[in-house]
Structures are given as C-alpha cells and as structure tokens.
C-alpha cells in the first residue's frame with residue numbers, strides 16, 4: 228500500500244538487483260532533510276509519523292519491509308484500554324503492576340493506563356472501526372492478567388492488520404509524510420553529542436531534528452518464536468552503536484500457546500483471547516493443570532513444566548467450546564495448518580514472543596542520546612516490568628507514539644550547515660567539516676545464525692543459569708552477547724526471567740532495571 232503512495236509522490240519503481248521483483252527507490256536523491264525521521268512502519272512508526280505530521284512537522288518515514296512483515300500486522304487480540312463502566316485507568320494500572328512482578332516503572336504504566344482510552348478515541352477518529360457489541364458499544368475481550376474485560380479488537384482477532392491497513396491509508400493521504408519504503412536504516416548520524424539523522428542502505432543520508440526508532444522487537448532471535456523473521460532487534464543495535472543506553476534485555480516474554488509442528492505453522496500464535504472465551508489447556512492425559520487466565524509468565528512456565536513431567540512436546544489447547552465466529556482468522560490459519568480446532572485439540576508450547584527490554588527512554592520516548600527517540604516494542608520505558616500484561620503493547624505504540632511525536636517536533640531543526648555538509652558528502656567533502664559522525668553500522672545489522680538462535684533458546688529460554696549465560700556471552704552475534712550479559716547481571720528470578728541458580732525473587736531488584744551502554748558493564752538502575 229505504501230509503495231503506491233511513494234509512486235504518487237514522484238518516486239519511481241525500478242528493477243533492483245537481479246531478482247524480478249521491483250522495489251521502490253528514489254530518483255537519485257542522495258541526501259534530504261526532515262523535521263522528524265521515523266524508522267519503521269508498524270503501529271508505532273505509522274502513528275508517530277501521523278501525529279508529528281498532524282502537528283505540522285515534515286516527516287520522513289522509512290520502512291525496510293512490506294507491511295505484512297511487521298509484528299503489528301500479526302497482532303491478534305487487540306489493545307488494552309479501560310473503556311467499560313466496570314473499569315478504570317486505576318484498575319488497569321493495578322493489573323499492569325501485578326503482572327510486571329515488582330519491576331514496573333509506575334510513572335510509565337500510569338501514563339499508559341490514563342491515556343489508553345484517548346488513544347482508542349483518536350484511532351476511531353482516524354477511521355479505525357473496532358468491533359462493537361449488540362448495543363453498538365466497543366466490544367471488549369478478556370485476556371490473562373486482566374481483572375475485567377478491556378481488550379479493544381477488530382475483525383475478531385485481526386486487530387493488527389486492520390490497524391496497520393487503516394493507519395497506512397491515512398499516512399498515504401497525509402502531505403506532511405514522505406515515505407521511503409523498501410530501504411533500511413543502517414546507521415545513525417551523531418554530531419556534537421546529538422542524533423542528527425540517519426544513513427540508509429543505499430548510502431542516502433537524511434538530516435533531521437529528531438530521529439524516532441520504531442523498529443520493533445527482537446523475539447525472532449530465539450529459535451522458537453511467534454514473531455516475523457525481521458524482528459531481530461536491529462534498532463537496538465543502531466541505538467547502542469550511536470551511544471544510547473539499552474535496558475532490561477534479559478526480560479523476554481514467552482507466549483504459552485504457539486502451535487507446535489503443524490505443516491509449516493510452527494510458532495503460529497493462538498491468541499490468549501480464545502482462553503478469555505473459555506478455551507482450556509489440557510495435558511496428555513486430558514487434565515487441566517493451570518488457570519488459563521493467569522499472567523503469561525505463570526501459564527508459560529506451567530506449560531513448560533507439564534511438558535517436562537509428561538515427556539510430551541506440547542500440551543493441548545481445547546477450543547472446541549469456543550465460538551469459531553469470534554476468531555475467524557485464527558480458525559482459518561489453524562485449518563490451513565491441518566488442524567480443525569472445532570474437533571481436535573491444538574498442540575501448543577511456549578515460544579519467544581515479546582522483549583520487555585529495549586532502548587531505554589523516558590515517558591516522552593526520549594533515549595539517552597539527545598535527538599534520539601524510541602517507541603513501540605524497540606523501546607523500554609519500564610512499563611511492562613518483568614512480564615508484559617497482555618495487549619498493553621499495541622496500546623503502548625499509540626500512547627507513547629503520540630508523546631514522542633509531541634516531543635520530537637520540539638527539537639531544534641536540522642542545522643542548515645550540517646545539511647549542506649551532508650550534500651557535500653557525495654563528493655567526499657563537507658561531512659567532517661560540519662562535525663557529523665556516522666556512528667552506526669557501516670552495513671546492515673549482522674544476520675543471526677541458526678546456531679546462535681538455538682543457543683539463545685537453550686541458554687536464555689524460559690529457564691537459564693549462570694554457566695549457560697556465560698557461554699552465550701561469547702556468542703558471535705552482538706545482541707545475543709548483550710542479552711546474555713544483562714541476564715547474568717540479574718541474579719534473581721522474577722517474571723519472565725527465571726534462573727535455576729538464583730530461584731528466588733531478590734527484593735534488592737524491586738523496581739530496578741539492568742541497563743547497558745557502550746561505556747561498559749551493566750548498571751542496575753532505579754527509575755522514577
């Protein structure tokens with residue numbers, strides 16, 4: 228969809244490389260400038276770009292992949308917001324804090340819960356049609372860890388694709404947004420201690436007052452995952468290389484119900500919302516063994532333990548009593564995989580799903596490097612603590628996307644001298660003169676090997692220990708090493724981080740975050 232927009236804007240489609248698939252490339256523009264550059268066109272990037280443009284900013288939106296390859300497109304259940312008479316932001320906050328196991332940064336969670344209903348209203352104004360109940364009110368789903376129905380959804384469990392489609396259609400009409408699709412940011416520009424732009428993989432440079440990374444998560448680093456293949460934390464490495472601080476990389480959530488071994492559908496997520504409508508988890512002898520609506524860390528661990536004790540490679544998700552009309556896309560994806568959820572149990576097991584950690588930011592999305600922002604799954608405000616409450620992440624994309632847009636447009640415009648210097652870079656002159664330094668990678672983020680992905684699953688899976696993490700800290704992949712170093716620093720078990728060698732929760736880690744930067748060893752910080 229975005230490609231069409233790009234073509235309308237005077238950019239051209241050209242054959243690229245040896246493949247027969249055309250990609251969109253720009254017409255020999257080697258440098259350009261914007262008030263705000265947004266990197267990534269999932270829910271967070273699209274919404275941030277829209278909010279900044281709506282406030283009058285000139286925005287460049289860079290997206291490396293087609294829309295269907297973002298996690299946002301794949302999101303099923305919906306977004307959490309206190310919308311019913313029985314609910315309140317205060318109650319949503321209590322559930323978020325309880326799920327986060329003593330590690331939630333309350334100021335960030337409060338922002339999320341207070342501003343979530345307004346985010347839903349704004350999305351509705353942007354043309355998003357959420358599912359309604361018989362009385363025409365927003366229909367609310369129930370998911371694990373929520374004490375009340377509060378999941379706003381669309382198309383049953385097609386929320387992500389509907390959101391991405393609608394937001395990209397609106398972005399296409401927005402004259403303030405210049406879309407560059409099919410190009411990857413491979414480096415951040417830094418001058419005088421602030422982020423001043425980005426470098427693309429075609430060597431083009433974009434100077435801007437602020438750069439917002441909305442590059443998504445990193446759960447596809449693990450060999451068993453629910454995420455699209457591109458979710459490998461590239462934005463985290465860009466930020467780290469430019470000098471920004473990362474946080475809580477050891478905290479990765481494992482989803483309890485990812486399909487096992489079915490016709491190419493291994494890792495296919497079955498949304499927690501089906502458990503909200505009565506689906507049950509059964510072991511190989513047909514016995515229930517867990518409260519299906521407990522927070523995710525608890526359910527995932529219970530599944531793992533039951534598999535270990537019975538020797539089975541999966542447990543059964545019993546959806547036979549659930550109305551299939553509520554989840555048409557889940558039912559059809561399962562049928563395509565050769566499973567009939569109306570007649571048989573769905574074989575499921577945990578898979579890496581969501582990294583709570585990321586680029587450390589404040590509640591306006593500001594990273595530790597001035598001029599750099601992060602929103603959505605690549606960011607870490609601390610709001611999810613050690614275990615994200617289901618469906619708080621899409622909400623996060625919108626609430627913090629709006630906030631980051633507001634702060635980013637207030638940054639000083641790119642220095643015209645620096646922009647001219649970027650132009651001079653084509654002839655090899657100028658960049659150094661203006662003090663720009665290309666702080667990021669000289670090339671794309673390194674690919675992850677199958678061996679590293681297996682090692683992450685083995686040594687930083689649902690349970691870890693010091694010796695496995697030590698081995699992982701010597702892995703060839705830089706982000707794998709950072710995850711291992713962070714996990715070694717958290718010498719306790721809490722939420723998604725369970726250490727065999729430190730099985731207890733340590734109160735000294737309450738409200739603490741493991742941060743890491745290029746300056747050296749991890750630092751344990753308390754965030755207010």
Ligand SMILES: Cc1cc2nc3c(=O)[nH]c(=O)nc-3n(C[C@H](O)[C@H](O)[C@H](O)COP(=O)(O)OP(=O)(O)OC[C@H]3O[C@@H](n4cnc5c(N)ncnc54)[C@H](O)[C@@H]3O)c2cc1C
Pocket residue numbers: 266267268269270271272289290291292293296297298299300301302303304305306307386387410411412413441442443444453454455457458461462496498581602603604605617618619620621622624
């Ligand atoms: C199967 C599944 C189901 C889920 N269901 C839910 C749910 O029901 N509710 C919920 O709240 N959460 C859900 N989640 C989590 C949620 O979808 C994500 O946390 C959220 O969508 C992340 O959005 P994002 O915009 O931060 O990143 P993404 O949607 O992943 O988008 C990242 C974008 O960045 C681009 N990009 C990355 N690197 C670069 C680069 N270097 N240069 C240019 N572009 C780049 C990518 O191409 C992509 O467009 C689900 C996740 C999955 C995988």
